[in-house]
Amino acid sequence: MTSLIITQILNGVTIGLIFALVAIGLTIVMGLMEVVNFAHGSFYMFGGYITFFVFSAVGSFWLGLVVAPVVCAVLGLGLYYAIIRPLRKRHPLEPLVALVGVAMICRQLIRNIWGADPKLLPIPFGRVQFSVAGVELTYPIYFFVVMGVAVAALLGLYILFRKSDVGIRCLAAIQDRDTAMSMGVNVDRIGSLMLVIVMGVAGLAGGLVGPIFSVYPTMGLELIGLLFVIAIVGGLGSIGGAVIAGVTIAMTKSISSIFVSGNVSDILAYCVLLVILLIRPRGIMGLATVME
Amino acid sequence: MSDYLLQLEDVHTYIGLAHILRGLSLALRPGEAVALLGRNGEGKTPTIKTIMSLLPPRQGRVRFRGEDITGAPTHQVAGMGICVVPKGRHIFPALTVMEHLRVPVVKKPHRREDLLKQAFAIFPELAERKNQPARSLSGGQQQMLVIARALMTKPRLLLLDEPMEGLAPVAVKRVIESMKAVKDEGITVFFASASCERALAVAGRVYIIEKGRIVYQGSSAELMAAPEVQQRHLGVRE
Numbered sequence: 001m002t003s004l005i006i007t008q009i010l011n012g013v014t015i016g017l018i019f020a021l022v023a024i025g026l027t028i029v030m031g032l033m034e035v036v037n038f039a040h041g042s043f044y045m046f047g048g049y050i051t052f053f054v055f056s057a058v059g060s061f062w063l064g065l066v067v068a069p070v071v072c073a074v075l076g077l078g079l080y081y082a083i084i085r086p087l088r089k090r091h092p093l094e095p096l097v098a099l100v101g102v103a104m105i106c107r108q109l110i111r112n113i114w115g116a117d118p119k120l121l122p123i124p125f126g127r128v129q130f131s132v133a134g135v136e137l138t139y140p141i142y143f144f145v146v147m148g149v150a151v152a153a154l155l156g157l158y159i160l161f162r163k164s165d166v167g168i169r170c171l172a173a174i175q176d177r178d179t180a181m182s183m184g185v186n187v188d189r190i191g192s193l194m195l196v197i198v199m200g201v202a203g204l205a206g207g208l209v210g211p212i213f214s215v216y217p218t219m220g221l222e223l224i225g226l227l228f229v230i231a232i233v234g235g236l237g238s239i240g241g242a243v244i245a246g247v248t249i250a251m252t253k254s255i256s257s258i259f260v261s262g263n264v265s266d267i268l269a270y271c272v273l274l275v276i277l278l279i280r281p282r283g284i285m286g287l288a289t290v291m292e
Numbered sequence: 293m294s295d296y297l298l299q300l301e302d303v304h305t306y307i308g309l310a311h312i313l314r315g316l317s318l319a320l321r322p323g324e325a326v327a328l329l330g331r332n333g334e335g336k337t338p339t340i341k342t343i344m345s346l347l348p349p350r351q352g353r354v355r356f357r358g359e360d361i362t363g364a365p366t367h368q369v370a371g372m373g374i375c376v377v378p379k380g381r382h383i384f385p386a387l388t389v390m391e392h393l394r395v396p397v398v399k400k401p402h403r404r405e406d407l408l409k410q411a412f413a414i415f416p417e418l419a420e421r422k423n424q425p426a427r428s429l430s431g432g433q434q435q436m437l438v439i440a441r442a443l444m445t446k447p448r449l450l451l452l453d454e455p456m457e458g459l460a461p462v463a464v465k466r467v468i469e470s471m472k473a474v475k476d477e478g479i480t481v482f483f484a485s486a487s488c489e490r491a492l493a494v495a496g497r498v499y500i501i502e503k504g505r506i507v508y509q510g511s512s513a514e515l516m517a518a519p520e521v522q523q524r525h526l527g528v529r530e
Contacts, residue, residue, distance in 0.1 A: 175385060
């Protein structure tokens with residue numbers, strides 16, 4: 001029992017970090033472009049399928065994990081110039097509807113190419129045996145690798161937004177677009193750069209989960225509701241908030257699934273986030289502390 | 293090439309369907325400090341936003357150093373040498389003082405380190421609070437910060453929208469001092485104000501705006517000597 005709980009805690013951290021990684025991108029696009037990017041999950045799905053494609057063509061999962069973010073970044077740039085940029089000043093429903101459409105097209109496209117069945121990527125590395133507080137357990141090494149990569153990516157984002165000029169300008173534009181522009185900041189160019197970065201990150205996350213969940217056409221759409229909740233609970237544009245919210249929701253799901261069925265654990269996870277929102281209506285970090 | 297730094301020629305600006313600026317014209321010479329006076333709701337903020345290209349005019353022209361900048365993107369207008377201290381300050385709440393000063397794009401050949409040194413020389417109170425979040429500063433300090441932020445672009449023309457509004461008297465004094473210091477650097481200053489008395493402490497010349505048009509212009513001394521003009525355009529309406 002104890003070993004099961006520890007395993008589920010580790011699972012919760014791994015999956016939570018992945019959720020956070022994808023959700024941060026969503027909040028940045030929402031904050032900077034004032035557009036609700038319903039297609040965000042599609043890039044996560046693309047990441048998974050590109051990794052799978054490279055793996056089945058060349059036999060290297062790791063190469064896939066490098067190719068996926070690059071392709072997703074390029075696709076993100078395309079999405080910015082084709083949909084987000086031309087529509088962002090229109091009535092908010094227009095970009096929303098367009099992006100829902102993009103998400104539908106992406107799902108169907110993937111289904112037509114690879115079919116509706118999940119594609120399983122073999123899990124790299126074996127399992128490691130160790131003991132925590134006297135409890136012996138074995139755990140897949142790959143999950144630790146995912147944690148490491150996710151933490152590195154999150155740190156990279158943190159450094160980008162807290163230490164570089166372009167990141168600080170992006171934060172400024174999220175908080176006050178007009179004033180940032182008045183300071184000479186080309187918010188449009190920052191927007192295109194951010195789409196490249198966050199879509200690349202979403203693609204990386206999609207590739208990373210391939211060996212854990214396998215890849216399937218609805219993996220993006222399934223995630224998007226959860227991502228919005230994490231984004232809102234975490235606070236718009238907040239890396240720390242997204243990590244806390246992402247890990248909380250994933251942990252609630254994984255630990256409660258020991259005792260109840262998967263569907264109930266989903267409901268529980270949403271309830272926990274609801275309670276957080278009731279206590280802190282502006283998100284864990286609050287809007288005023290964007291990106292802390 | 294005209295000898296004016298900035299010219300607005302018969303500018304008509306709309307906010308949605310509302311016709312706000314109705315044929316407004318004004319001109320600024322290099323190096324002067326000019327106030328735009330008027331009651332609330334007469335079009336002072338739209339005038340500032342029109343110059344900054346945040347509200348591009350539907351009719352009329354905006355010229356800066358003789359060049360037509362009507363409808364240019366805001367970041368380009370800033371790059372040409374116009375910067376703004378917006379009404380209500382508009383700090384970036386999650387950024388620290390130092391991060392604020394990294395937002396403005398520094399034009400070559402200027403270097404950020406030099407501009408920072410200058411900004412901290414004018415506003416020593418900011419140097420002491422470099423790593424504080426801007427939202428933890430007092431109102432007066434925040435006003436200093438947004439003036440310093442605007443100066444980081446090394447503007448030729450600094451626009452200030454109601455820079456003294458809602459500040460304690462001590463802070464108002466600091467703002468007036470710093471605006472004079474900015475003018476002494478050779479930067480042209482154009483600011484909107486609802487308070488005649490405070491504005492005349494800085495401005496050499498004034499425009500009065502009413503219903504989106506300029507209804508009076510003259511030197512500060514002339515306006516000071518004309519209480520009936522002040523009463524008619526700026527006093528409390530009967």
